[in-house]
Amino acid sequence: MANSPTGDSATDRLVRILDTFTPTRTVQTATEIGRRSGLPSSTAHRIVTELVEAGLLERDEDRRVRIGMRLWELATRSSHALRLRQAAMPFMERVQSRVREHTQLAILEQDEALFLERLSSPDSGANITRVAGRLPLHASSSGLVLLAFGDVDLQERVLSSPLAPLTRATLSDPAAVRRKLAEVRAIGHAIAPGYIEEVSTGIAVPVRDETSRVVAALSVVLPRDAETDFAVVELHRAAQDIARSLGFRH
Amino acid sequence: MANSPTGDSATDRLVRILDTFTPTRTVQTATEIGRRSGLPSSTAHRIVTELVEAGLLERDEDRRVRIGMRLWELATRSSHALRLRQAAMPFMERVQSRVREHTQLAILEQDEALFLERLSSPDSGANITRVAGRLPLHASSSGLVLLAFGDVDLQERVLSSPLAPLTRATLSDPAAVRRKLAEVRAIGHAIAPGYIEEVSTGIAVPVRDETSRVVAALSVVLPRDAETDFAVVELHRAAQDIARSLGFRH
DNA sequence: GAGAAGATTCCCGTTCATCGGGAACCTCGG
DNA sequence: CCGAGGTTCCCGATGAACGGGAATCTTCTC
Numbered sequence: 001m002a003n004s005p006t007g008d009s010a011t012d013r014l015v016r017i018l019d020t021f022t023p024t025r026t027v028q029t030a031t032e033i034g035r036r037s038g039l040p041s042s043t044a045h046r047i048v049t050e051l052v053e054a055g056l057l058e059r060d061e062d063r064r065v066r067i068g069m070r071l072w073e074l075a076t077r078s079s080h081a082l083r084l085r086q087a088a089m090p091f092m093e094r095v096q097s098r099v100r101e102h103t104q105l106a107i108l109e110q111d112e113a114l115f116l117e118r119l120s121s122p123d124s125g126a127n128i129t130r131v132a133g134r135l136p137l138h139a140s141s142s143g144l145v146l147l148a149f150g151d152v153d154l155q156e157r158v159l160s161s162p163l164a165p166l167t168r169a170t171l172s173d174p175a176a177v178r179r180k181l182a183e184v185r186a187i188g189h190a191i192a193p194g195y196i197e198e199v200s201t202g203i204a205v206p207v208r209d210e211t212s213r214v215v216a217a218l219s220v221v222l223p224r225d226a227e228t229d230f231a232v233v234e235l236h237r238a239a240q241d242i243a244r245s246l247g248f249r250h
Numbered sequence: 251m252a253n254s255p256t257g258d259s260a261t262d263r264l265v266r267i268l269d270t271f272t273p274t275r276t277v278q279t280a281t282e283i284g285r286r287s288g289l290p291s292s293t294a295h296r297i298v299t300e301l302v303e304a305g306l307l308e309r310d311e312d313r314r315v316r317i318g319m320r321l322w323e324l325a326t327r328s329s330h331a332l333r334l335r336q337a338a339m340p341f342m343e344r345v346q347s348r349v350r351e352h353t354q355l356a357i358l359e360q361d362e363a364l365f366l367e368r369l370s371s372p373d374s375g376a377n378i379t380r381v382a383g384r385l386p387l388h389a390s391s392s393g394l395v396l397l398a399f400g401d402v403d404l405q406e407r408v409l410s411s412p413l414a415p416l417t418r419a420t421l422s423d424p425a426a427v428r429r430k431l432a433e434v435r436a437i438g439h440a441i442a443p444g445y446i447e448e449v450s451t452g453i454a455v456p457v458r459d460e461t462s463r464v465v466a467a468l469s470v471v472l473p474r475d476a477e478t479d480f481a482v483v484e485l486h487r488a489a490q491d492i493a494r495s496l497g498f499r500h
Numbered sequence: 501g502a503g504a505a506g507a508t509t510c511c512c513g514t515t516c517a518t519c520g521g522g523a524a525c526c527t528c529g530g
Numbered sequence: 531c532c533g534a535g536g537t538t539c540c541c542g543a544t545g546a547a548c549g550g551g552a553a554t555c556t557t558c559t560c
Contacts, residue, residue, distance in 0.1 A: 009517085010260035010547085011300040018324050026329035031507050040549050045508065050261040055360070063507080063556085067328040069359050072366070074268050075325040076383055078317040079276035089369070093343055109319050110305065116322070119339070133326055260518090260547080281536055290520050295537065313537080507556070515548085526537070 013039065017047060018056075018067075023133050027066045081107070084216055085116050087245040088207070091238040092119055095220060099231050101200075102221040105207075106142035108150060109134075111158060113143040113217070138163045138177050139170050141192035141202030142217035148184035149206050149214035155181070169194035189232055199224050205235040210247040218242070263289065267297060268306075268317075273383055277316045331357070334466055335366050337495040338457070341488040342369055345470060349481050351450075352471040355457075356392035358400060359384075361408060363393040363467065388413045388427050389420050391442035391452030392467035397427075398434035399456050399464035405431070419444035439482055440467075449474050455485040460497040468492070 020028065020036040028036075034044025048065055051057040055070035076082060088105050096103040096119040106113040112134045137143035137158050147155060165172040171180055184190045192202040204219035218239050220231050270278065270286040278286075284294025298315055301307040305320035326332060338355050346353040346369040356363040362384045387393035387408050397405060415422040421430055434440045442452040454469035468489050470481050 009300055011264070011297070011304050011306075014261070014264065015304040015306070021324070021327040023327060026327050029507060041507085042509085042549055042551090043547085046547085046549095047261070050259055054261050054265040056261075056265070066330070067324060069328060069331055069357070069364060071321065072325040072328055072331050073359075073364060073383055074271070074317060075322040077271040077273060077276050078319060078322055080316070081319050081322050090371075107319070109323075114319060114323060120336075121340075133323055279536065291536085292520055292522090292538085293518085296518090296520095501560100503559090505556105505558080507554100509554075510552090512550100513548105516544105516546100517548105518546085519544085520541105522540090524537105524539080526535105528533100528535085530532090 013037070013047065014051075017044070017051070021067055027060065027064045029064055033065065081116055084207075084246070088216070088218070088238075088242045089117065091241045091245070092117065092218070095218070095234050095238045096121075098234055099220050099222070101223070104142065104219045104221070105216055106135075106140075106146065106204075106219065107216045108137075108146045108154075111137065111154065113137055113140050113146055115142070116216075135196065136164065136166075138172075139166050139192070139195050140219075141190040141195070141204035142219045144177075144180060144184055144190040144192060145204040145206050145217040145219075146214070148181040148190070166196055167194055167198050169198065171195065189235065191228060194224055201226065201228065203228055203231050203235065205232070205239045207239045208243045210243065212243070263287070263297065264301075267294070267301070271317055277310065277314045279314055283315065331366055334457075334496070338466070338468070338488075338492045339367065341491045341495070342367065342468070345468070345484050345488045346371075348484055349470050349472070351473070354392065354469045354471070355466055356385075356390075356396065356454075356469065357466045358387075358396045358404075361387065361404065363387055363390050363396055365392070366466075385446065386414065386416075388422075389416050389442070389445050390469075391440040391445070391454035392469045394427075394430060394434055394440040394442060395454040395456050395467040395469075396464070398431040398440070416446055417444055417448050419448065421445070439485065441478060444474055451476065451478065453478055453481050453485065455482070455489050457489045458493045460493065462493070 016037040016039070017033055020033050030045045030048040031041050033039075033048060034041045037044065039047070048057060052059055052065070052068075056068050057065050058068040059065055084107070085105065092103050092105060100121055103119045104115050105117045106115045108114070113136070114134050135143055137147045147158060159174045159177060163172040163174065163177065171177045180190075189203065189205045192204075194201065196202060201222050201224050202219055203222065204217045206214040207216040207218050209215045218235055220235065222228065222231060266287040266289070267283055270283050280295045280298045281291050283289075283298060284291045287294065289297070298307060302309055302315070302318075305318050307315050308318040309315055334357070335355065342353050342355060350371055353369045354365050355367045356365045358364070363386070364384050385393055387397045397408060409424045409427060413422040413424065413427065421427045430440075439453065439455045442454075444451065446452060451472050451474050452469055453472065454467045456464040457466040457468050459465045468485055470485065472478065472481060
């Protein structure tokens, strides 16, 4: 009985298992993994054991399971992300040291904004977990930049799907988003006051590679009522420096 | 026929495939992957396709394959590494801004030193690729620290296996390494002049968590003839700040 | 400390997805 | 225009994965 509506290959199942880990849920028991991934307990246990042997997962002393460091290492082989991150880091630090709050680097991934790096002031340690690794394109300043400079197919796809609002301020009407995108293209950056959380404003600029294609968005988060001009200038400067730095490699 | 000397489960094969990617070899054709992983071409193609659909791998426009950003994201769920890295980053930046060259954070992983983060001056972009993600414990300053403060089993295991020298200066005699470890424990840091490359010296200190167990090594790389005292002081200060910062969480 | 709820391990017969040889096809570069 | 290497498609045999179930161990709860 069970269900298995979607056909599952070995790879599918693996991904289902890995996907039971979320930014907040980083350790769980093998049985939990089974439940969450829709796998019978015995099967889940077997596969988890294999994955642990392979190093993709790790077991705590108390038998609970978490994602293995091996995966981190493998991710490191991902040329694109790594190269971009490496190039951006020094300049992100400069932004962070001048603007404070959070500085973030995001790329387009599966129709969402995926954050590769996020610098925070040491004092604001509280909300590290709260901030997710992904945000919808229409709601975050980074997402709006990626969307505005992305191709038309992407825009249609995103605008024709439900635009869930995260706060009262989030743009959830396709027409409104369309206007916003035009504005972003016109002024060259996106300002998202209160879209993600009421109390803060996101500011993002496009980052271009050596061929001047937009490959990422660089953003900062400020208190809702803060002055934004200085941040915009700093972000643009950093984005240009990153582009120049990318030009050097290869 | 073929061979399959080691028994292979679905997971094994997956890992074999992922392992064909190295820090230098980040893109390859499906057939190449098959060759390197010892899998028949048709099989390799099938699995690679599945992995691409799952997002663990990605295809370039020209059909070639690289590691997918999805993996990066999953790695991000790895609580330990992430937490440590997040806590360490601000202080690593401080070290980097004062000492220059490279600043690195390494942990113990499968009897080797695995580098989680590595800050470099923007100008020294050349050698990013050259620096591997892992180094042997007996040869790197970070490794010596991790080994010196690691448990006895680990030390025996490492010292009884062949100690490959990377340069003429690398300690490759078990007795010499043992003496060095005693020294590290005595003075509280490791200095490795020319062990990795003739021209540079690594300096590492232990990083402790809130329970004061050694969980990582923080290190810098300096020119071989540089003065080390200042770096040692800065490193110790950063390590303490990191420990304090780790104490805040949870 | 007793009892319950949950997690883990082991066993085993069935089945069905995986495997991989082979051949045709595509795509370069020379 | 040719050839080498990469990719896709096909298909029958095989054996490895599957998962129900029960016994055991661990962790809470009261």
